[in-house]
Amino acid sequence: MARILVCLKQVPDSTVKVKVGPGGKVIATEGVTWSISPYDEYAVELALERKDADPSTVVSVVTVGPARSRDALRQALAMGCDDATLVNAPEDVPALDVAKALAAVVKELKPDLVLCGKQASDDDQGLVGPALAEVLGWPHVGMLTKAAPSGEAWELWREVEGGHEVWKATPPVVGMVHKSEKEPRYPSLPGIMKAKKKEIPEKDLSALGVSASSPKIEIVAMELPPQRGGGKVFKLDGDAKAVAEQVAKALHEEAKVL
Amino acid sequence: MKTVVVAERAKNGLRRVSLEIAAKAKSFGEVEVIAVKGDRYSPIAWSTAVAERAKDADLILAGATANGRDLAARVAAKLGRAYVADCTDLAAKDGALEAKRTMYAGKIRATVKVPLPAVATIRPGAWTLPADAMAPPVTDIDPGQDDPRLTFDRFEATATGGKRVSLGEARTIVSAGRGMKGPENWKIVEELADALGAAIGASRAVTDAGWRPNEEQVGQTGKTVTPDLYVALGISGAIQHLAGMTSSKVIVAVNKDADADIFKIADYGVVGDLFEFVPAFTEAVKKVKGQP
Numbered sequence: 001m002a003r004i005l006v007c008l009k010q011v012p013d014s015t016v017k018v019k020v021g022p023g024g025k026v027i028a029t030e031g032v033t034w035s036i037s038p039y040d041e042y043a044v045e046l047a048l049e050r051k052d053a054d055p056s057t058v059v060s061v062v063t064v065g066p067a068r069s070r071d072a073l074r075q076a077l078a079m080g081c082d083d084a085t086l087v088n089a090p091e092d093v094p095a096l097d098v099a100k101a102l103a104a105v106v107k108e109l110k111p112d113l114v115l116c117g118k119q120a121s122d123d124d125q126g127l128v129g130p131a132l133a134e135v136l137g138w139p140h141v142g143m144l145t146k147a148a149p150s151g152e153a154w155e156l157w158r159e160v161e162g163g164h165e166v167w168k169a170t171p172p173v174v175g176m177v178h179k180s181e182k183e184p185r186y187p188s189l190p191g192i193m194k195a196k197k198k199e200i201p202e203k204d205l206s207a208l209g210v211s212a213s214s215p216k217i218e219i220v221a222m223e224l225p226p227q228r229g230g231g232k233v234f235k236l237d238g239d240a241k242a243v244a245e246q247v248a249k250a251l252h253e254e255a256k257v258l
Numbered sequence: 259m260k261t262v263v264v265a266e267r268a269k270n271g272l273r274r275v276s277l278e279i280a281a282k283a284k285s286f287g288e289v290e291v292i293a294v295k296g297d298r299y300s301p302i303a304w305s306t307a308v309a310e311r312a313k314d315a316d317l318i319l320a321g322a323t324a325n326g327r328d329l330a331a332r333v334a335a336k337l338g339r340a341y342v343a344d345c346t347d348l349a350a351k352d353g354a355l356e357a358k359r360t361m362y363a364g365k366i367r368a369t370v371k372v373p374l375p376a377v378a379t380i381r382p383g384a385w386t387l388p389a390d391a392m393a394p395p396v397t398d399i400d401p402g403q404d405d406p407r408l409t410f411d412r413f414e415a416t417a418t419g420g421k422r423v424s425l426g427e428a429r430t431i432v433s434a435g436r437g438m439k440g441p442e443n444w445k446i447v448e449e450l451a452d453a454l455g456a457a458i459g460a461s462r463a464v465t466d467a468g469w470r471p472n473e474e475q476v477g478q479t480g481k482t483v484t485p486d487l488y489v490a491l492g493i494s495g496a497i498q499h500l501a502g503m504t505s506s507k508v509i510v511a512v513n514k515d516a517d518a519d520i521f522k523i524a525d526y527g528v529v530g531d532l533f534e535f536v537p538a539f540t541e542a543v544k545k546v547k548g549q550p
Binding site for chain 1: 298301302305324325327328331332334335336338339340341342343344356357359360361362363364365366367368369370371372373376405406407408409410411412413414415416424430454466472473478479486487497498504505507508509510516521522523524525526527528529530531534535537538539541542543545546547
């Protein structure tokens with residue numbers, strides 16, 4: 001029986017048009033739909049695919065974050081995960097302390113494989129996974145697209161330029177997921193009903209022996225990318241060659257990128 | 259300030275991003291450029307060696323490549339230092355660092371303050387390599403002890419991969435989407451990319467459909483890119499795709515739907531059939547570049 005722990009984070013849904021909030025150092029959260037961060041969702045899917053292949057597999061999820069993160073855990077349970085843990089923490093806990101809190105949960109649950117998304121789609125840092133492996137003293141593999149048992153070991157597929165490196169890991173190991181083979185599954189109706197009834201135990205950072213004291217990066221200012229637009233539009237009506245030559249000439253003479 | 263640049267080796271010398279960082283880091287003060295010996299990145303052996311070698315540095319820099327980010331994050335954790343990933347700029351300010359970077363998959367640009375000592379990765383192309391830049395002297399260091407619990411088994415090549423310049427470092431990208439109608443039609447994309455000396459990208463729709471390998475995906479859950487020229491062929495412009503390429507210097511979009519969102523951010527838009535336009539454009543590019 002394999003035990004997999006997926007660490008996830010709740011972030012604004014990828015379809016949300018992110019805006020800068022008051023003060024210019026945070027995003028506006030009013031009306032934002034929150035979801036499991038996309039790479040974490042791939043991690044959940046990868047774990048559940050192992051459970052599909054071997055139903056004795058236990059898949060747990062954990063998050064370190066504010067109370068609203070409970071919804072993301074509930075979503076993971078509805079997708080088919082077995083149990084969930086919420087570590088209560090303010091949003092600005094340094095990533096190294098998040099890793100320490102996760103390590104404390106790992107020590108309780110004793111998983112063979114810990115999966116996280118390669119980065120959360122809010123700060124896009126990608127620090128927690130390697131930091132968790134470091135705190136635990138475990139090896140890690142990044143850019144995972146597949147995790148398959150191979151005897152006593154895990155075969156971990158890591159996407160690199162031109163293909164995949166296949167690594168063999170003796171458990172336990174940490175993997176940072178880039179993609180799952182299949183799209184993350186939608187929660188089923190029975191899954192949603194079952195998830196509603198499940199208890200989600202809460203823990204506090206301090207109870208895990210973690211104080212938010214690691215070096216931290218501070219946001220000084222946020223802005224939207226500059227507005228683009230007002231570009232030249234060419235209509236293609238018959239004379240592709242003439243338009244193609246105009247565009248190439250513009251790239252060469254005006255834009256100077258050719 | 260003492261800076262250690264962790265360079266990545268390429269076939270002929272260093273990767274371009276390593277050269278970019280080494281050239282820029284000179285303006286920060288004392289710089290040492292190191293590279294770990296060996297062809298295959300191994301997280302524990304490499305991070306142990308780099309952390310040991312660079313532990314007295316105020317700043318450790320690496321390229322924001324897949325390996326660079328993986329290594330730098332673990333080194334930061336090992337040394338208990340502040341870490342900032344995928345910076346588009348970085349400067350010392352008031353005893354700390356001020357970094358520019360994108361967040362929310364490219365939807366936000368942020369300025370962040372990072373306490374020293376720190377570890378940072380820099381996005382390829384963020385620091386332009388001066389034309390007269392000399393290759394820096396590099397100190398090769400031995401990797402640390404490998405962890406017996408993790409061993410490299412084999413390499414599985416992607417059929418289409420590996421022949422071109424990498425997407426993250428490319429100055430020109432030709433990206434194609436659902437408008438290509440099927441994977442059998444990519445020859446015209448390749449010909450255009452060849453004429454431009456470009457990397458090939460793709461929308462999520464076509465990587466999900468299996469028409470193109472995952473590694474070509476541009477946008478949220480793919481790569482965030484900032485080339486000088488981005489050519490989007492048959493891509494409608496979902497918000498997740500736009501976030502990943504909106505900071506390109508010049509954007510050309512070709513789509514038969516005049517209302518496609520991609521046109522809202524394009525500098526040059528061509529409304530029409532890409533199968534007519536692309537081969538003609540390839541010829542026009544060759545003519546401008548003086549290629550036969």
